[in-house]
Amino acid sequence: MKRYLPKLVQNDKWLEPYAGVISDRMILADRKEREVTGGRSLADFATGHLYFGLHRTESGWVIREWAPNATHIYLVGTFNDWQESVEYAFASLDHGVWELHLAADQMGHGDLYALNVHWAVNHGKRIPAWATRVVQDENTHMFNAQVWAPENPYEWKNPEFQRTEEQPLIYEGHVGMAGEEARVHTYNEFREQMLPRIKANGYNVIQLMAIPEHPYYGSFGYHVSSFFAASSRFGTPEELKQLIDEAHGMGIAVIMDLVHSHAVKNEVEGLGNYDGTRYQFFHEGAKGEHPAWDSYCFNYDKNEVLHFLLSNISYWLTEYKFDGFRFDGVTSMLYFNHGLEIAFTTYDDYFNANVDQEATTYFKLANKLIKQINPQALSIAEDMSGMPGLAASIEDGGLGFDFRMAMGVPDFWIKMIKEKSDDEWEVGDIFYQLTSKRMDEQVVSYAESHDQALVGDKTIIFRLIDKEMYFSMRKDQPNLIVDRGIALHKMIRLATASTAGGAYLNFMGNEFGHPEWIDFPREGNNWSYSHARRIWSIAEDQDLKFHWLYDFDKEMIQLINQNKILSIPPVDKVLENTPDKVLAYHRGLFLFVFNFNPTQSFTDYGIPLGAGKYQIVLNTDSGRFGGHDRVDEEISYYTMPSKGLDSQHYLRLYLPARTALVLKKVDIPKVK
Known part of the structure; x- marks a missing residue:
């Protein structure tokens, strides 16, 4: 009897030797789904945020947390002078769950709170893992959870918004650095100042970075501490909801960077050693630590961890009405060695013992869940390994992402600009590099993202023009280096966008050749915000050359959007x-x-x-x-x-x- 071949293998004969591995991945994911759901849907399973955490009830309040190694848990806060007491002691339920019921007058909106978790040999303050609002004290810099139950919850003006079938033209943005002043900017400012700009420029999707709470601003949001709390440094939950709602009113979808690849090691405001054990959420030993990121790695085989992470996906899709995710660090999740020091030159690299089957199962479950909740939601993988099937459907044997990031494209442009003079550029190689992809997968093409704008790297415009950016960008200052840079900047972006394999991305400010790198406040720069901002005024100044690039990008994106060029498959x-x-x-x-x-x-x-x-x-x-x-x-x-x-x-x-x-x-x- 001929063995069934997944469609992924039928489409690529070179995958035939690995058909068994691909089939096994499908079987493992199906088995895990049945195990955790008990026959229900994933959407019904991923509702932990409705049970765990703090909730207002008809009689008062209830708070639940999962801490199987704890011996006692006390709720402390501004309502009891941060002192442990019997009336604020949790009761232990089955399966490591702890619960506390309070009367309505025992806490109120705006109160600060935390947990005092005790285990056999020690105890410590903890921000609840399921907290939906976390704030930082300006003076002590300490984090606490905050009761957030306003009398008048946000009322959505566009509750039925659905992303259209048009191909994504993604504007990658960071709320805190989206303004021009040297400070942290807000959800309201992004809504008022950036949304009209993005709409006018023709982009139809916004990708927001650094939304889940993170203790270190300079981590760019990639060292998450509170997975269910929208960062309070930018404003309130209602203000983020209004931002998303107004974007929807403009016909713009909003997705967020989702960091399920690792978590910050912090113990008070993170999940590290949450109940006195390292292994509650993460793997023990070397498998549970990322050597390059100084962070902990989740145990994707543990059902309680799957419940936590999948509920996190459901929470952002339903509570804030995000339209999908760009999954960060997918390569790190897929391989036991996190993809480090591997060239990925043969198919063996994608189907050997280095691949973490627990991660492939998680991705299948996560992507299936996303479509159950919102069939039009986007799911994008940030993967540099190029694993076959990453952006193929689950039914066909893939991992279920809609798109993968074409991470080789910016690397190609950087290599060209750095290593070859203009007369050495080969147009055939340019076309090949921009169009080379698997036929059964869609990609997000981009010339540069936030990665290329960070301190220590250089944007395309900086590589082309360098120091002349500071001296020769007035129109009355002729400069051949600047002329070359402006000409090539337009051509590179047009070539990348027009050949994009389904979607195109731009990081805010790169469209007009922003002259400064991104460097968040840190000890090494005296905690300065001068490079953690975007100087929009130079793009709009008619005496400067930046507006030429800005105007070109606007017309290019509008042309692509209005004519649905990326929806035409063949190039x-x-x-x-x-x-x-x-x-x-x-x-x-x-x-x-x-x-x-x-x-x-x-x-x-x-x-x-x-x-x-x-x-x-x-x-x-x-x-x-x-x-x-x-x-x-x-x-x-x-x-x-x-x-x-x-x-x-x-x-x-x-x-x-x-x-x-x-x-x-x-x-x-x-x-x-």
Whole structure:
């Protein structure tokens, strides 16, 4: 009897030797799902946030926590002078669950609280693991949970919003550094100042970083301490909900960076040693520590941990109406060695004993849960290993992500800019690197994200222009280095966006070539916020060259969005001329032509096409983008036969050096 092959394997014959491993992953995930749900749906299982944590009841309050190693737990706070007492002592239930009922007048909205957890040999203060509001004292810098039960909960204006089927054009943002002042900015400021900007620029998805509470601001939100608490440093839960609600009113989906790959080691405000044991949430020993991140790694095989993490997904989707997630650190989760020091050059690397089957099971369950709650929600994997099937459906043998990040694209551009002069750039290699992906998976393409903007690295514009950014960005300051940088910045972003394998991402400020790196306040910079902000005024200053890049990005994104270009699957190469450095490709009705030649312009350059009429819809050489207006954008361009009518047609174009054109094929009026 012929063995059933998952569709993932049917689509790729090179996966046939690993069909058994792929099938086993499917079986393990199904088995774990049945084990934890008992026949219910994952959505019914992932409701821990409705049971655990603090809740107002008809008679008062109830708080529950899971701490199986604890011997006693006391609730302490501003309502009892932070002193342990019998009336605030938890009762022990089955399976390590602790519960406390209080009268309505024993605590109130705004009160601060924490747990005093006792175990056999010690005790310690703990922020409840399921706390939904955590605040930091400005003077002592200590964290505490806060009772958050306003009399008038937020009322959603767009409660039925659903992300459309259009391809994601993602604006990656960080609330705290989204403003221009050297301080932490707020949810309200992002809503008032950034949402209109993002909408006007044509992006249809916002990816918010650093939402779950994290004790160290400089971690960029990647060392999470309280997984159910929206960071209070940016404002209140209602203010975050209003931000998301108004984005929905604009037709913009909002996803968040979800960090389930690890947790901060902190014990008071984190999950480290929560009930006196390291193994409550995390693995014991080396498996439970990330050597490069100084953090703890979750035990994805433990049902209580799965309950915690899957409930966390459900919480953000239902309570805040987020439209999905970008899962951080997927590579670290997939491999026992966290993907460190592996080149991932053969399929063996994806299907050997180094792969953590508990993590692959978790991803299948998480992605299945997301679709049960919101079928239109996005699920994106940040993975640098390129595991086959990562962004293939669970039914086909994949892990169920909608997209994976095309992390090789920014690496490719950095390598090109750093290691090769302009005359060494190969257009064929550019096209291959930008379009190379598995046919059954979609990717989020990007030229640069927040990773490339961090201190210690450089953005594309900084690599192209370097110190001239500080001295020659006024329009009355001619500079050939700046001219080259601006020209290539536009071309690189256009090539990346127009070939994107389903979605495109930009980090805020990169679209106009933000001149400063990101460096959060820390001891090494005297706790300065000067580099943890975005200087929007320079993008809007008509005397500076930054606005050329800003205006170009706006038109590029609007063109892609309005014409749904990324929803057209094939990117068909039309021309690759390595000596001339000219590249042309079609995507639907749109023709993209690039002349990467640094010095040579071409007159009447022939692009081989079928018969047709074209009009220019975007031109990097336009004066409004800092170009030289060398191309006539007003006229129509017709293909012409090389000999007779049945011979090869060519579109004859003037291609200035370091420019790109986007032309749209239009109907030729029929002669009556």
